[in-house]
Amino acid sequence: MPTLTLASARSPFRDEFAEELAIRPLHSGDIHASFQFRTVWGVDLLQATDPRFLRYAILPREIVCTENLTPWKKLLPCGSKAGLAVLLKSEKLFHSSYFSQAVHIRPVCQGMHCTVPSWEMRQTLNVVFDLYTSGQGKREWSMFKIKIYVDVTDSPQGELFELSPPTPLLSQAVVLGDRRTYSVYDLTDPGTFGKVRSLNLLVRWKADNGDMLRPLLHGERYVAGFGLQTGEIHTLIYNNHPYRAFPVLLLETVPWYLRLYIHTLTVTSKNRENKPSYIHYQPSKDRLRPHLLEMLVQLPPNSVTEVTVQFERALLKWTEYPPDPNHGFYVGSSVLSALVPSLVAMDTNITQEHPLFSSFFLCKEESSYFMRVYTEPLLVNLPTPDFSMPYNVICLTCTVVAVGYGSFYNLLTRTFQVEEPSQSLAKRLANVIRRWRGVPQL
Amino acid sequence: VSTLSLCFRINRRSGGLFLQTKMAAPLTLLVIVAVTIRAVLFRSSLAELISERVEVVSPLNSWKRVVEGLALLDLGVSPYSGDVFHETPLTIYLYHFVIDYAEIVCMVTDGITAVALYLAVQVYNKNVFRKQKYALEADRYPHDCLELMQTPKELFYVPLKVAMFYLLSPFTILSCVAKSTCGINNAIVALFVLCTIKGSALLSAIFLALATYQSIYPITLFAPALIYLLQRLYIPVNLRRQSFWLFTLQYAFMFVGSLVVIVGLSFFLLGSWDYIPSVYGFILSVPDLTPNIGLFWYFFAEMFEHFRLFFICVFQINVFFYTIPLSIKLKDHPVFLMFMQIAIISIFKSYPTVGDIALYMAFLPVWSHLYRFLRNIFMVSCVLLACSALFPVLWHLWIYAGSANSNFYYAITLLFNVGQVLLVSDYFYAYLRREHHLSHGLYLKKKDGSEATLVLK
Numbered sequence: 001m002p003t004l005t006l007a008s009a010r011s012p013f014r015d016e017f018a019e020e021l022a023i024r025p026l027h028s029g030d031i032h033a034s035f036q037f038r039t040v041w042g043v044d045l046l047q048a049t050d051p052r053f054l055r056y057a058i059l060p061r062e063i064v065c066t067e068n069l070t071p072w073k074k075l076l077p078c079g080s081k082a083g084l085a086v087l088l089k090s091e092k093l094f095h096s097s098y099f100s101q102a103v104h105i106r107p108v109c110q111g112m113h114c115t116v117p118s119w120e121m122r123q124t125l126n127v128v129f130d131l132y133t134s135g136q137g138k139r140e141w142s143m144f145k146i147k148i149y150v151d152v153t154d155s156p157q158g159e160l161f162e163l164s165p166p167t168p169l170l171s172q173a174v175v176l177g178d179r180r181t182y183s184v185y186d187l188t189d190p191g192t193f194g195k196v197r198s199l200n201l202l203v204r205w206k207a208d209n210g211d212m213l214r215p216l217l218h219g220e221r222y223v224a225g226f227g228l229q230t231g232e233i234h235t236l237i238y239n240n241h242p243y244r245a246f247p248v249l250l251l252e253t254v255p256w257y258l259r260l261y262i263h264t265l266t267v268t269s270k271n272r273e274n275k276p277s278y279i280h281y282q283p284s285k286d287r288l289r290p291h292l293l294e295m296l297v298q299l300p301p302n303s304v305t306e307v308t309v310q311f312e313r314a315l316l317k318w319t320e321y322p323p324d325p326n327h328g329f330y331v332g333s334s335v336l337s338a339l340v341p342s343l344v345a346m347d348t349n350i351t352q353e354h355p356l357f358s359s360f361f362l363c364k365e366e367s368s369y370f371m372r373v374y375t376e377p378l379l380v381n382l383p384t385p386d387f388s389m390p391y392n393v394i395c396l397t398c399t400v401v402a403v404g405y406g407s408f409y410n411l412l413t414r415t416f417q418v419e420e421p422s423q424s425l426a427k428r429l430a431n432v433i434r435r436w437r438g439v440p441q442l
Numbered sequence: 443v444s445t446l447s448l449c450f451r452i453n454r455r456s457g458g459l460f461l462q463t464k465m466a467a468p469l470t471l472l473v474i475v476a477v478t479i480r481a482v483l484f485r486s487s488l489a490e491l492i493s494e495r496v497e498v499v500s501p502l503n504s505w506k507r508v509v510e511g512l513a514l515l516d517l518g519v520s521p522y523s524g525d526v527f528h529e530t531p532l533t534i535y536l537y538h539f540v541i542d543y544a545e546i547v548c549m550v551t552d553g554i555t556a557v558a559l560y561l562a563v564q565v566y567n568k569n570v571f572r573k574q575k576y577a578l579e580a581d582r583y584p585h586d587c588l589e590l591m592q593t594p595k596e597l598f599y600v601p602l603k604v605a606m607f608y609l610l611s612p613f614t615i616l617s618c619v620a621k622s623t624c625g626i627n628n629a630i631v632a633l634f635v636l637c638t639i640k641g642s643a644l645l646s647a648i649f650l651a652l653a654t655y656q657s658i659y660p661i662t663l664f665a666p667a668l669i670y671l672l673q674r675l676y677i678p679v680n681l682r683r684q685s686f687w688l689f690t691l692q693y694a695f696m697f698v699g700s701l702v703v704i705v706g707l708s709f710f711l712l713g714s715w716d717y718i719p720s721v722y723g724f725i726l727s728v729p730d731l732t733p734n735i736g737l738f739w740y741f742f743a744e745m746f747e748h749f750r751l752f753f754i755c756v757f758q759i760n761v762f763f764y765t766i767p768l769s770i771k772l773k774d775h776p777v778f779l780m781f782m783q784i785a786i787i788s789i790f791k792s793y794p795t796v797g798d799i800a801l802y803m804a805f806l807p808v809w810s811h812l813y814r815f816l817r818n819i820f821m822v823s824c825v826l827l828a829c830s831a832l833f834p835v836l837w838h839l840w841i842y843a844g845s846a847n848s849n850f851y852y853a854i855t856l857l858f859n860v861g862q863v864l865l866v867s868d869y870f871y872a873y874l875r876r877e878h879h880l881s882h883g884l885y886l887k888k889k890d891g892s893e894a895t896l897v898l899k
Contacts, residue, residue: 227842229494259526261506263513281517283524286729291524315731315848318744383733383841385743385848393744393852397737400859401760404789407867412767414898416878418886 016040017077019084030097030128035084037076037123040108056292058253058332060377064099066090072101075123088125098128216240217248217299219336221375228313228383231258235307235334235375239299241341246368247277247298248338250307254291254331256284257314257382262293264310269303287320299338313382321384331378339368468602469560476556476609477549483619484545493620497833500793501730502528502657505544505621508537522716528724530656531708531717533623548618551629552609555801558632560605562639563808566777567597569639584883590876592811603807608800612830617797624797627656631663631801635780638667641674647696655704658725659787662762665769666783668693670776679773726758728792733851735833736794737859740852761790771874778873781805785866789859796830799862806869815872818864825861829854 020036062068069090073080080088093099104122170183218238225231237248254260262281267274276295284291299305322329423431431441483489492498493505501507511527511534514520521527521534529537540547574591577583583591608614617624634649646667653660668690669679677685708717724730731743738757745753764786772779781802788798813819832854839846875896886894 229496229841256525261510261526262517263509279517281514281519283514283519283526285523286525312732315733315739315743317731317742317747319747383848385740389849390744390746393740396856397741400737400856400863401757401790403860404863404867405760407863408764408768408870410898411867411870411874412771416875416882416896417899418888418894419897420888 016042021084021087030130032098032126032128035088035123035125035127037084039075039077039121039123040118041121042118056251056253060330060332064101065094068101069093072103072123072125075103075121092129093125093127096127097130098126100124100126216340217336217338217371217373219334219373219375221334221378223378223380224308228381230310230312231380232264232308232310233258233331233378237297237299237305237307237336239301239303239305241301243301244341245298245300246338246341247296248336250293250295250297250334250336252291252293252334254284254293254311255329256286256288256290257316257329258291258311258331258380259284259314260291260293260309260311262309265293265307266309267295267297267305267307269300269305274298274300274305286314313380315383315385318385318387318390321382321387325384325387326381328379328381331380333374333377336373336375338371338373340371341368465564465602469557469605472602472606472609473553473556476552476615479610479615480549480552480618481545483615489619492616495616495620495834496733496837497735497796498616498620499622500734500795501526501732502725502793503623503627503795503797505623508534508621508623509541512538512541520712520714520716522712522714522720525720525724525729528721529623530721531711532704533626533656535711536626544621548621548625551625552614552618555625555629555632556605556609556804558629558636559608559804560601562632562636563604564601565639566808567592567600571597583880586884587880590811590879590884596811600807600810603810604804607807608804611800611803613796613800613803617795617800622795622797624795627653628797628801630656631660631784634660634663634667638670638780639777641671643671643693644696646671647693648700651697651700651704654701655708657791658722659761659791662765662783662787663780664694664697665765666772666776666779669769669773669779673774673776725792726754728754730793733837733848733855734793734795735799735855735858736789736791737855738792740848740855757790758792761787775873775877778809781808782866782870785862789862789866802866809869809873812869812872812876815875816868817871818868822861822865822868825857826865829858829861833858 016039018036018038022034022036024032024034069088073085073088076083076085078085080086102122102124104120104124106120106122108118108120216239218240220236220238222234223231224234233252233254235250235252237250239246239248260283262283265279267276274297276297278294278296280292280294282289282292293309295307297305297307427442434441483492499505507527508529511521511529514524514527515534515538527534537544537547570592571594578591614625630649630653634646634653637645637649650660650663650667653663671693672679672686672689675689677683677689680686709715728738728742731739733739741753741757742750765783768779768782772782784805785802788794788802791798833851836846836850836854840848840851878896886896888894
């Protein structure tokens with residue numbers, strides 16, 4: 001997959017600031033752009049980082065719009081006045097097929113012995129521009145003006161795509177533990193432009209369905225079952241490494257209104273039970289605290305591990321439903337954290353290029369790298385009461401209670417008596433008239 | 443009169459022995475049939491379906507939640523730290539040992555309940571028969587009331603009918619197949635009834651404490667038990683008598699003492715008081731609005747937030763409220779009072795299930811002599827049967843088909859509860875009316891000699 005770094009700038013504002021843009025053309029023909037900003041303060045914001053104060057929060061769904069982007073841009077030292085942030089035009093960004101925006105704040109160390117505490121804020125923004133919908137409908141992609149690295153690991157001989165004009169310069173780098181080969185077009189060198197004094201770099205795809213370079217670790221999640229009573233959350237974790245097994249830490253937070261039954265938790269890999277080596281579970285408290293499930297699962301090589309857990313859907317109070325209750329409730333994504341073994345370490349041809357002894361130590365420090373994967377958020381429907389009914393329900397239920405109360409009250413306070421029929425009104429009137437006439441009474 | 447009392451006299455001699463021996467075989471047969479039905483259902487695919495039914499299991503007694511509690515214990519998490527498990531600590535420790543034999547435990551508890559009710563009703567009927575005989579001999583009943591007398595032939599089959607009503611009732615069978623812990627609560631209440639009727643004050647207090655510990659509401663059974671035991675000791679219910687207060691204090695002390703022991707034992711089993719809010723707070727404040735056959739769930743799902751506390755208080759007081767007036771009205775009939783209390787609890791409790799209904803319905807054969815005074819038994823039984831059939835249908839339409847909404851299911855719960863209220867009040871009416879006839883004569887005449895009708899005034 002061709003990857004190129006467009007710009008990298010450093011500003012002395014605050015203590016340290018760095019920004020970066022990485023663009024990557026995808027197989028679908030779309031373009032993925034990743035903006036990275038990093039601000040570091042050399043001050044200690046909090047005196048201590050006590051793990052007891054560690055918080056994990058998740059907002060599974062938020063309609064992103066300019067209202068999210070503007071305050072986010074204000075966190076940058078120059079706002080949207082300078083640097084890469086100038087490119088972040090909301091009318092373009094929100095016409096994309098994928099948009100993700102993040103802020104990470106964490107304590108980092110400066111200096112050898114970690115004596116100077118400092119805080120790092122990373123802001124990332126990832127967009128996938130959909131070229132099909134923006135009218136071009138082409139997978140071909142071109143770019144000029146700057147120095148370019150094109151990732152040609154997948155087709156070193158031009159089987160999958162062809163670059164024009166061809167370049168003799170190749171460079172190798174290790175990215176996320178993966179050895180990658182790049183074709184380099186150095187725009188600073190006038191020789192690159194040749195006689196026409198201009199360069200139009202063109203990626204031309206040859207095959208329709210090339211063998212995608214799949215990530216070593218990725219996850220999927222979905223809800224199984226039908227009806228509004230129970231359900232089952234399935235999490236699929238893929239280990240695409242051909243022969244290395246590695247552990248992964250799965251963190252799930254499920255809101256309390258999906259009552260998880262931890263005894264139904266099953267973990268299977270390759271049709272066999274795969275008992276997690278560690279489980280931490282904190283059950284939910286209604287209206288206070290979600291379920292927290294954390295477990296360490298060993299992923300066998302080249303396998304799919306399926307984690308399933310059953311839940312029961314709760315009926316909420318009518319005021320607890322969002323404005324569109326039948327749309328469903330979002331459940332935050334689960335987080336997969338793992339030290340993924342590097343593909344470099346699994347390269348057996350390494351002996352040809354490097355001294356023999358280096359292959360004895362496969363577990364070098366760079367032989368694995370940390371990776372955190374977020375699965376999809378879930379959309380779960382809950383049973384709903386009728387929102388137009390509160391007065392009716394209060395009336396009807398109270399009536400039933402009153403029927404009970406009334407009938408018992410009747411029997412408790414009254415006694416049986418022989419009915420002495422009272423005279424009807426007509427008879428009484430007739431008797432008054434008869435008395436007045438002096439005739440015997442009826 | 444003379445033939446009847448002669449007939450009574452003949453039966454008196456053989457009665458006791460006859461009741462003891464001849465009935466053991468049918469009871470055994472009944473238990474075997476009941477166990478077979480349950481065993482077949484446990485092995486069938488229906489068991490799983492039944493154990494998910496909201497009518498059969500509530501958040502308080504669902505088997506799935508018991509297993510969840512045990513799984514949490516295994517993970518080293520207190521089962522009360524979450525909001526899924528609401529059983530008492532003693533139940534979880536019981537199940538900790540018998541988890542693999544849960545099906546057998548459920549069948550055994552049902553058997554215990556049925557046998558306890560059987561024995562209790564047997565003793566009660568003997569007492570009823572004896573009292574009736576003395577009253578007859580003393581010529582205390584009006585002469586036209588002979589047809590209201592309970593004959594030994596009728597009384598003979600009543601205990602067996604009670605056991606049958608409990609064991610073969612579809613409600614009990616469903617509850618047992620779902621492995622609902624409601625069966626345990628019913629067994630404790632049945633043992634309490636048995637010990638009370640047998641006159642054992644200590645055991646009665648212990649079982650009452652256990653039942654209260656399991657689900658608070660049975661505390662209202664304190665009054666009928668006390669009245670029954672007082673009556674048995676020929677102590678009049680008179681607030682000025684010292685003997686009355688002495689025995690009341692004695693019984694209350696036994697009850698409170700055993701309750702303290704049980705609660706303390708639970709504390710030492712878990713080492714924390716977490717279970718108090720998780721069990722009793724859960725019962726009283728009704729936070730879980732999972733649909734059931736009761737009145738609470740939809741009412742509090744649709745309730746305005748600022749009225750919630752008020753209505754929770756009103757609805758909970760409603761359960762306990764009837765104890766005092768009923769005890770005054772039925773002070774001479776503690777067993778009927780017990781039945782009324784059990785019925786009121788199972789109608790108005792916060793998380794009722796069909797298992798609770800099965801318990802009070804098992805008492806209905808005891809009052810079969812009231813049949814001639816019941817006003818709307820046909821309509822009520824039709825309503826109850828139709829509702830029982832409609833529960834799963836409307837649940838399916840709401841939850842699975844999506845073609846109905848919650849109001850449909852709610853309407854059926856309302857109707858079902860109206861049916862139950864009418865059933866219980868009808869029996870209450872019939873009981874009071876029979877008592878009235880027993881003191882005033884069956885065929886009442888007006889002043890002018892024409893046939894009179896009785897009205898409540």
